[in-house]
Amino acid sequence: MDELKNTKGLPGFWLKAMKNNIEIASHIKQHDEPILKFLTNIRVEKEVGDKRKVTFMFDPNEWFTNTELSKEITLDEDDASMCKENVGTEINWNEGKNVTVKTVKKKQKNKKTKATREKIKVTEVESFFNFFKTRNVSENYDDDDKQNEVLAIENDIDMMDEIVESLMPKVLYLSLIHICRCRRIERCRSRWSP
Numbered sequence: 001m002d003e004l005k006n007t008k009g010l011p012g013f014w015l016k017a018m019k020n021n022i023e024i025a026s027h028i029k030q031h032d033e034p035i036l037k038f039l040t041n042i043r044v045e046k047e048v049g050d051k052r053k054v055t056f057m058f059d060p061n062e063w064f065t066n067t068e069l070s071k072e073i074t075l076d077e078d079d080a081s082m083c084k085e086n087v088g089t090e091i092n093w094n095e096g097k098n099v100t101v102k103t104v105k106k107k108q109k110n111k112k113t114k115a116t117r118e119k120i121k122v123t124e125v126e127s128f129f130n131f132f133k134t135r136n137v138s139e140n141y142d143d144d145d146k147q148n149e150v151l152a153i154e155n156d157i158d159m160m161d162e163i164v165e166s167l168m169p170k171v172l173y174l175s176l177i178h179i180c181r182c183r184r185i186e187r188c189r190s191r192w193s194p
Contacts, residue, residue, distance in 0.1 A: 010179070014039040017171060023162045027155075031099045032128040035063045044168050050075035054163050063099070065092040069132045073160050083153050088132035100127045131159050 015036040018024045028036065038061040045053040053072040060067070069089045076082035091098075106119045124130070135153050 012037050014042060017167065020177065021162060021167050021170075024159065024167060027126075027131070027159060028128045029099075029126055031125075035061060035099065036128070038063075042163070042168070044164050046164060050077060052160055052164055054160065063094060063097040065094065069129075071132055071156065071160065073157060075157070083157060086135045086153055086156055088134045090134075091129060091132060100125055100129050100133075131156060 015028075015033060018028060018036070038059045039056055040059055041057040043055045043057070045055075051072070051074045053070060055068050055070040057068050058064075058066065066089060069091060071088045072085065073083060073087075074085040076084050091100075101122050102125045104121045104123070106121065107116050108119050109116045130152070133152075135149060135156060
């Protein structure tokens with residue numbers, strides 16, 4: 001049993017498993033894939049009531065310093081489509097490695113003084129890792145921001161359901177698909193190699 005403690009799983013297994021789930025795959029962007037190759041395990045905690053928590057465990061990597069990223073969602077007991085709490089892990093991105101935002105630097109020149117200044121604009125980019133953001137609908141939001149936040153919360157609930165209800169029960173099946181594909185590729189290579 002001690003020998004199994006240091007055994008690593010299939011490289012890229014969780015990335016492949018998530019990409020085999022159509023709903024989850026639609027949230028994984030090309031810039032997310034190299035990071036998700038460092039994903040080593042997913043743990044699901046389904047507590048009493050309408051509270052669910054998923055924890056993604058990562059090997060050390062060049063993108064962020066966290067080894068675990070979690071998301072906890074509590075649904076309203078009376079209305080399961082309403083979210084009471086939506087809390088995620090703050091990702092500690094390494095310098096210049098945050099795939100959830102795009103930073104654009106623009107130089108502006110003052111017409112009167114001719115002085116130039118650099119304006120930095122940060123915009124959110126679609127990414128699987130947006131799932132880990134803590135979200136709530138604040139009274140301070142304008143209507144557009146409120147609508148965007150409500151949509152993001154609905155997406156988080158859908159993603160959580162997909163991970164808990166679809167991905168995790170099918171992990172064994174998906175791992176067998178991965179193993180069979182790898183073996184089939186190896187057999188083809190051995191037949192056709194000189």
